[in-house]
Each structure stands twice: as C-alpha cells, then as structure tokens.
Amino acid sequence: MGQGHGWEGAVLRLLRGKDFTFTVTGAEDVTPHYRRLHLTDGGMLAATGVHPTMWVRLWFDNAGKPHQRAYTLVDPDPEAGTFGLEFALHEGCASDWARSAKPGDTIDATVQGTAFTEPDPTPAHLFAVADPASLPALNSLLDAMAPESATIWFETDHDTAGLPLRHTPARHDLRPLPRLENGAHLVTRVKSDLPALLKEHQDPYVWIACDTATTRSLTSYVRKELALPRQRVHSLGYWRAA
Numbered sequence: 509m510g511q512g513h514g515w516e517g518a519v520l521r522l523l524r525g526k527d528f529t530f531t532v533t534g535a536e537d538v539t540p541h542y543r544r545l546h547l548t549d550g551g552m553l554a555a556t557g558v559h560p561t562m563w564v565r566l567w568f569d570n571a572g573k574p575h576q577r578a579y580t581l582v583d584p585d586p587e588a589g590t591f592g593l594e595f596a597l598h599e600g601c602a603s604d605w606a607r608s609a610k611p612g613d614t615i616d617a618t619v620q621g622t623a624f625t626e627p628d629p630t631p632a633h634l635f636a637v638a639d640p641a642s643l644p645a646l647n648s649l650l651d652a653m654a655p656e657s658a659t660i661w662f663e664t665d666h667d668t669a670g671l672p673l674r675h676t677p678a679r680h681d682l683r684p685l686p687r688l689e690n691g692a693h694l695v696t697r698v699k700s701d702l703p704a705l706l707k708e709h710q711d712p713y714v715w716i717a718c719d720t721a722t723t724r725s726l727t728s729y730v731r732k733e734l735a736l737p738r739q740r741v742h743s744l745g746y747w748r749a750a
C-alpha cells in the first residue's frame with residue numbers, strides 16, 4: 509500500500525472544493541440491480557493521486573436542483589485518466605442517472621473528504637460489514653490489504669453470484685444475508701458471530717460500511733462492548749434508509 513499516509517493532508521487541502529467533469533465512455537449492466545460505468549476523469553487523478561476506498565462527490569440533477577451523492581472510484585488509472593463507477597440500483601436521482609447513462613454523458617464532481625488511513629499493523633484478517641453500495645470500497649480494500657483471511661458480512665436482497673466481489677472464496681468467508689428489519693438482522697448476526705471470531709485473530713481490524721443507522725449501531729458495539737481500539741475500527745455510513 510503506502511499511499512494512504514499523509515495523502516489527505518498534502519493534496520486534498522489544495523484541491524478542496526475544486527471541481528472536475530467526468531465523461532462516460534461505456535456502461536454495462538453487471539446484474540439487474542448493479543450497473544458499471546466507465547469514465548474519463550477530466551484531469552482529476554493526475555492532480556489527486558489515488559488511495560484505497562477513494563470516493564468523489566457527484567452532482568446529479570434533481571428537477572433543476574443540485575443533488576450531491578458520494579461514489580467510489582473503481583480501478584482508477586491516473587496515467588490513462590480513467591476509472592469506473594459501480595451503482596447499486598434503487599430509487600433515487602443518482603441511480604436514475606446511472607440507469608440511463610451512456611457514452612458522451614457528463615457529470616460534475618468535487619473531491620472533498622475522501623481519505624484513507626492505512627491500518628498499522630496491516631491486518632492479516634479483515635472483518636468487513638458491507639452491502640452493494642460499499643462493494644466498490646470493499647473491493648479496493650481487499651486489493652490494497654490482500655488479507656490472508658477475511659470474514660465479510662454482506663447485506664443484500666439479491667443473489668451475490670453475479671456481483672463483482674473480489675474476495676478469494678477459499679480464504680475469505682463471505683456471509684451474505686438479506687436486509688431485514690431495517691438492518692437489525694445484520695446487526696444481530698454480526699453481534700452473534702463476531703466475539704468468538706475476534707479471539708481467533710491478532711490485531712483485528714473491523715471495517716463497517718452499510719446504511720447509516722446500522723453502521724452507527726455496529727460501530728458503537730465494536731468500540732464500546734467489544735472494546736476494540738479506535739484505530740482498529742473504520743466505519744462510515746454509506747446511505748440513509750428512508
């Protein structure tokens with residue numbers, strides 16, 4: 509890895525608020541509920557560099573009003589000035605834009621707030637709680653950390669089979685589960701699985717990125733009840749349940 513430390517401090521402050529325009533060059537329906545776009549970066553990556561889980565604020569149009577939502581860069585290539593975006597499809601302006609996006613379409617972006625602190629020591633085992641919205645970030649984390657083993661709780665109402673999950677099935681334990689009771693099912697499951705699993709691994713690292721309420725509840729559980737140190741827990745709410 510190595511590109512996480514100090515990244516935000518130096519470059520991002522310079523760019524705070526700076527806007528870029530991306531252009532769609534291709535689109536593919538990965539599953540009926542997950543769509544990938546290919547884009548050129550309008551010069552962004554050469555200016556910002558890249559880091560795992562890097563995301564941008566995209567400006568969608570909501571009946572004439574600006575509608576800003578965060579999306580994660582997939583396989584950013586600073587030399588080519590390209591990256592992908594993967595959209596978990598649901599109702600909403602961002603999803604609607606993605607559904608109909610085609611080559612030549614453009615979207616404005618702001619780079620602000622993205623950061624990644626490399627866990628030290630690098631965890632041999634990754635505990636992750638994710639869903640389709642945080643799948644691109646989870647994948648970039650798996651690529652960057654290449655954990656020997658992992659436990660991944662993945663909340664989705666759809667089949668995981670067609671999704672571009674980059675785990676290694678032989679070493680990474682994927683535990684898909686449906687979204688029930690507004691995420692409470694996921695919380696219960698993690699709470700029942702995690703304590704015993706934590707004892708099996710040194711320097712555990714827990715990464716939590718699902719809907720805001722679920723993320724908050726699990727983060728508080730892991731920090732307060734399981735007493736994991738702050739620097740071994742990373743969490744960010746990715747979307748707000750209605």
Ligand SMILES: Cc1cc2nc3c(=O)[nH]c(=O)nc-3n(C[C@H](O)[C@H](O)[C@H](O)COP(=O)(O)OP(=O)(O)OC[C@H]3O[C@@H](n4cnc5c(N)ncnc54)[C@H](O)[C@@H]3O)c2cc1C
Nearest residue numbers: 578579580595596598600601602603641746747748749750
């Ligand atoms: C750092 C960061 C990176 C992100 N990266 C990605 C990414 O790469 N790909 C991606 O798909 N999403 C990503 N998200 C999540 C995305 O920003 C939100 O899902 C956002 O709300 C989508 O905007 P929208 O306009 O489509 O829907 P909104 O107008 O925000 O919401 C419309 C309705 O859809 C519901 N909704 C919103 N998001 C979801 C969801 N994920 N699942 C189910 N229902 C939902 C809301 O509760 C509401 O009822 C990221 C979020 C963060 C914070």
